[in-house]
Amino acid sequence: MRLIRSRHDTRSAILGYLWCSGGSFRPDLAEGVALTEASISRIISELKAEGVIEETRRAAPYRGGPSQFITLSREIAVAAIEISNNRLYSAVGTLAGETLSSEHYDLADGLGAAQVEATVTRAVRDLAAWAMRRGITLEQLAVSIPGYDPDLRASPIVAVDVDKLDALCQREMPQTPLRMTNSMVARAVAHRLQMGTGVLGGSYFFVFVGHGVGAAIVDELAESGDVETCEIGHVVVDPGGGPCRCGHVGCLETLVSTVALADILNVEESDLLGRGDRWPDDFRIPKTARADIKTRLDRLGLAIGNALNLTRQRNVVIAGWPSALPAEERNAVLDAIGRSRLGGVQGIALTFSDASLGREPRSGLALAAFSFIRRSGERRAQGKQLISS
Structure with missing residues (x-):
């Protein structure tokens, strides 16, 4: 038909x-x-x-x-601002997936609004200036922010004033369409691109476990563009637990993020992120640490199972640091899903994707390209400037 x-x-x-x-x-x-x-x-x-x-x-x-x-086309440029892993990344790439420029700026957790604004302003101005010097027309700008909510002026995770950021982008890149969204939307879009076409039919519940922990319900993006996010990392699993960057205590993120994992392994988070899928082989993991990791994977599974009680999703895909573990250790996630989901694991298909750690700003550029595609590839104006070699 x-x-x-x-x-x-x-x-x-x-x-x-x-x-x-x-x-x-x-x-x-x-x-x-x-x-x-x-x-x-x-x-x-x-x-x-x-x-x-x-x-x-x-x-x-x-x-x-x-x-x-x-x-x-390799002659159409898109741009991204991606906030992740205590950094702000800015990048320009082509519609075909090539990265032309990538810069990063330190943006530690807990910075005040004034410091965040200064860093964001510098990054946006640098990005606009880079494109202008080369005569490149940016056809789309995507901005991904942890904890972004269109109903909130500022993210509870990073003190970004979204109204000021919108105005800044309009001033510095006045004719460039802007899409501002939650970081999990960008990661879900990038994951869908990574999967290719026809790999997984229907929608799925996508969970990313990195510096932040989030989830999204991903539909057939190439057709509908639907991504519904879920702040699973800020589900409180231990009311007596440690403080979270969102302002609550005992959030899932405090137990299973790469910050928490780095603390278990007694390494720097930046070093952990740089190892990607190799981290279990590159670091010595004592028996006690493995037991601790298993307990935290159990908490992750409990949170996912409870999330599945609220949605009819049956396909679950997990990316991030747990993906690099051996299958027998990852089984703790599925066991916990079965204990918390009504009906157990019957009908649930759980798969683990690549760790996808430390690959910023790939997600932001994927979102920018996808946003251009969703508006049917309409160019900004006639007489466009193509990318110079």
């Missing part, structure tokens, strides 16, 4: 498929977006003329097969 879509939706579907797949021959693209080649031919020509996609010749995948391969 072929779908009836508007021009806007068809453009978004084509770009979304190319984004997730990394490029496609026309027949595969037509099948992927559930339309005939004839139906999408005009829009492909339109997107090529606008410089949003590129078509190059490649060896046919089979004898007599197509040789024209379509990818997203």
Whole structure:
């Protein structure tokens, strides 16, 4: 059954498929977006003329097969501001996924509003100046903030005044569309891109365990763009526990974040983050530490199980430091989900993704590219400046 879509939706579907797949021959693209080649031919020509996609010749995948391969353009720039791991990252990249520039600025937990504002202002101005010096037009800016809530002027996690930040971006990059959102939206979007096309059908409950701990309900992003976040890291699991950066005590984050893990291992968090998936092999983990980690994984599973009591999600994907552990140690998460979820683990599919630690600002750039795609790849203005080599 072929779908009836508007021009806007068809453009978004084509770009979304190319984004997730990394490029496609026309027949595969037509099948992927559930339309005939004839139906999408005009829009492909339109997107090529606008410089949003590129078509190059490649060896046919089979004898007599197509040789024209379509990818997203390397001549369109998007930008990101991503706050994560006690830093603010700024970056410019291409729609095709190449990083052109990346800088970071220290932004420790607990900084006051004035210090945060000064750092954010410097980063945004530096980003705008970098693009201006090179004559690059930024087609989209994405800003991801831990704990961001559109109903709150400032995040309870990082003292960012979102109204001031919005005004700053408008002044420094006045014609660049801006998407400001929760950090978990950016991570969920980047994870969906990492998965590619057709890997996991339907929606899933995505949990990231890093410097912060968050969750999101991810639908078919390439079609709908839906991401519903869940502040699972700030579920209070121990009312008598330690203080959390959100202002409460005993939050899940205080037990299972990379800050907590680094403390167990007696290493610097920055060193832990830099090891990515290698951390269990690179650090000596005493027997007592392994027992402590297992207990904390149990708390993570209990929190996830309770979250699943509030949603009908049955697919659960976990990324972050637990992903690098051996399967027998990760089983503690599933066991705990079964103890807290009504009905146990029946019907639950739990998978662990790559750790994805220390890869900022990849998530921010993925969100920027995705936001451009969701507005169907409409360029800012005629006579656009392309990226110079």
